[in-house]
Amino acid sequence: MSDSARKPTSRMLRTTDEDRPFTRDFKDLFSTLMVSLELGPRRVRFSKIDFTFTVEEALNNLSSLRFTQSARMPDPQDPSRIITTTSTTTFTMAKEMAKSIFKDFIHARFLEPLNATFTSLSKSTVCTLTAKGIAVLHRFCNRNGIAAPHVMRVLQSPRNKMTLLILERHLTTDKLLVDRATIEVIFRRFAGAQAPGASNGLPAWDDRTDYPNGLVGVEGIQDMRVSGKKYQYAFSGKSAINWLMDCCTTIDERETYQVCEQFIEHGLIVSIVEDKSYIEENGASALSFQPTRQAIYTLTPRAMKVCGWAVSDRLSDESINRKRESKANDGSSVSSNSATGPTASGDVSNKARLTYILNDPSLRLLFREFLAASFCEENLAFYLDVTEYLDNYKQSKTSGELKDYHKVQDYIAGAFGLYNSFLAPGSPCELNIDHALRNRLSAEMTRLCGDEQTVARNLEEVVNHCQLAQTSIFKLMASDSVPKFCRQPRYAVILQEHDFESVAGNPSRPASPVSTPMKSADR
Known part of the structure; x- marks a missing residue:
């Protein structure tokens, strides 16, 4: 029995009209980088943290990454002979590009620097994967059959607990696909499966400090009073952005602003406290979404029905x-x-x-x-x-x-x-x-x-x-x-x-409402 190999050329990294990598390629690049690192324990502020690496290690590997898949099959001409087919993906980039993409991994909430801020990163900065980053890595490893011991330790750890909401995208532009029905599906996860409160055993919104598995709704404030009026469920613009970045396959905060704009447009949320300084600084309309801690939003009666928290006009x-x-x-x-x-x-x-x-x-x-x-x-x-x-x-x-x-x-x-x-x-x-x-x-x-x-x-x-x-x-x-x-x-x-x-009775009936890609937002 003998082996032979076939090695096709590598796949190119696709970019969008906004010069960012396609979401899938971006996630594959991130996962390939994580597989290439040792992800060992390090001491940070007197505590030992598992699954870490330094910025210098990441940039050295990111400059030239190779990912290889192999499959073995019998030779159709000679079944006793095994042929190994090999597919290799190579990412090669200049150091400045590597630095830029590494920072994008942090912006996308895949990685977290432990002993520095984003603006003070250095070669010795220690980083680790977030729950979102581990979830992205897990899907990549499942699909590509990766079972390296150092990777499996991460995937089998208690930190691997995030159930990401996989957002649908346009195949050729990579823009998010949105219509009323899709926005409502996203909003149901955003708000949570059940209304928070003691009656169903879930914590109140203001008791939530993180998103343990992506299934708990946005962090918020229950029974908030504004100008003498009581609002049952409220949340800040910043909390909305955090949930959409931490629990979905978004990789750019601008996409989360657009999703929240859709929440407003489809009558799911409404502003109850404006952030006037944000409006003045950005020349924004008071009707547009404000992604700050000072801006407060509440769920509408329609949102209660969409989430199933209130009786709907639809059939039971x-x-x-x-x-x-x-x-x-x-x-x-x-x-x-x-x-x-x-x-x-x-x-x-x-x-x-x-x-x-x-x-x-x-x-x-x-x-x-x-x-x-x-x-x-x-x-x-x-x-x-x-x-x-x-x-x-x-x-x-x-x-x-x-x-x-x-x-x-x-x-x-x-x-x-x-x-x-x-x-x-x-x-x-x-x-x-x-x-x-x-x-x-x-x-x-x-x-x-x-x-x-x-x-x-x-x-x-x-x-x-x-x-x-x-x-x-x-x-x-x-x-x-x-x-x-x-x-x-x-x-x-x-x-x-x-x-x-x-x-079933009309197979030719097109899907409705028609899906439309999001327009890109200005920086």
């Missing part, structure tokens, strides 16, 4: 569940245990529902949350990653970019990334696809070598097989995950608002 969960049970008894639900698969009508209806979910950012966000709780989020991750890969590949092919061999190599690197993460036998997020399809894809992956013309033809076959795998995963999610998602009581009211039952 109980009545909706009865309706769904009736549908299920009529055979409209699909059983994942059926030996013969779903009925034709059930199959079509659930495919229509899945298409609707994938096209609606608010439902996609909830569906991702549901799949993560069901330990099968990799299905959606693969489907969306392949969609992005195929769209870019088709655009490059149409524009003639694939005549450039370096561009072909970029797509080969992307194919190896998808294969090693999701499709290789024993891969960290191995998908449940047809055995014959997996073998054909493995055989095609081993042929991604040779002269330029041969490689281009073989890449086309790999792309076709990835599309077949994507179709297979779509059918799996439609037949298994979608029916279970629809039966979840916690999503019943939201699905009813989307008139989800009528989707």
Whole structure:
């Protein structure tokens, strides 16, 4: 038995129109850096702190990072021979760029300096990962099968407790996707699952000093009086920004300002105390969001209904569940245990529902949350990653970019990334696809070598097989995950608002409301 290796070129770091890295690339870069560091204990102010490193160590590693994935497979020409395919991602940057990006990691709340302020960082400054940073690292390691002992010590520690809200983004611009329904999904997490108070055992807002797991709502003040009027739930602009930065996949504070503006626009929060100095200094309107401790906001009656803290005008969960049970008894639900698969009508209806979910950012966000709780989020991750890969590949092919061999190599690197993460036998997020399809894809992956013309033809076959795998995963999610998602009581009211039952009868009906990317804000 002998091994051979294939090493495609590395992936480039994408940047947005605002010259910041794409969120996913930024998180991958951060995680790759953390994996490269020792993350050992150090003494800071007479206390020993675990999982730390110095700024100097980070900058030295950040200047030239390499991340390698390998997958082993039988040679299609000789099953006794094992071929090792290798995909390498390399990040190379000047020292000044490394310093800038490292500071961006701190701004994004991934890292925290322990013995210096942000403005007084030095080479000897000791840093550690925040709960948000650990959560980002955890997702990266799960996806890429990283189990190095020094990393696992971090991931298995009590500090790994954050459940991040994964915000949906535009594939080509990386801007947040927002519409009323998506903003309401974010707001439910922002406010908390239940109204705070002794009746449900949750602490009052003013008792909250941190966000232990991302599931507790924003820090606030209960029963606040302003000008003689009592407000049941209030919070500062700064507290809102802190929650959105600490508990979501935001990496730039400007995005949190925009989300809060949407909260105001959709009638979920209203100002009760203005920060006049902020308005004067920034030339801002009194109606715009003020991200300061002095600015105070309160929840509106509509927000109480959206959060489920007050009786809503929508149908109750109980009545909706009865309706769904009736549908299920009529055979409209699909059983994942059926030996013969779903009925034709059930199959079509659930495919229509899945298409609707994938096209609606608010439902996609909830569906991702549901799949993560069901330990099968990799299905959606693969489907969306392949969609992005195929769209870019088709655009490059149409524009003639694939005549450039370096561009072909970029797509080969992307194919190896998808294969090693999701499709290789024993891969960290191995998908449940047809055995014959997996073998054909493995055989095609081993042929991604040779002269330029041969490689281009073989890449086309790999792309076709990835599309077949994507179709297979779509059918799996439609037949298994979608029916279970629809039966979840916690999503019943939201699905009813989307008139989800009528989707099955009209598969061509587009997702509504239409998703729109956020406009970028000025600094």
